[in-house]
Amino acid sequence: MPAPSPRTHRGRPPRTTRRELEVIAMKLFAEYGFDEVTVERIAAAAGVSERTFFRYFPSKTEVLWHQFDNEVADLRDAFAAVPDDEPMMAAVRRIVVAANRYRPEDIPELRTRMRLVSGVPALSAGAGAHYDAWERAVGEFAARRLGTDPADLIPLAVGRTTLAAARAAFDAWLERGDTPLTDYLDRALRALERGFVPE
Incomplete structure (x- = not known):
């Protein structure tokens, strides 16, 4: 997209968006470390008040989870559209892989x-609620397919094992990064789909 031509603005400046705050915060976290960056510092770098920051995010920790939470909503929409004749775990694999396709410029x-x-204890400690929501999205789809309650054993197992396989794929990709993330996810979820029996 071409850059906009310079213009003279009158009145209030354009409002900072959630995404702009997120990008600024991520740059600061990467450069200075999460613990060293305060909300005040993020807001100052964005040219907004701390109050504006808190309109978008309840804490600086939540900046890191914004995109993940959007993915959970996308998963739910995708599961709602799965054809009845598509096998359950094949659908889970397809949707999770599709939800994690990133443009090359977004990989860093x-x-x-x-x-x-x-790597940051405060972030790791707060991960549970976000991972639970992701897991529930998968488990609720499994429950609908199986005609059971989401709290029953098998839907819970489907949600939790899918999350574990996906996290393993992310960790392996982060360590090696020799092929796209989707390759790692597809391999891990195919293995789960067939019960980890060698091909």
């Missing part, structure tokens, strides 16, 4: 985000 930010989440 994704790597930064993942390293922060895995």
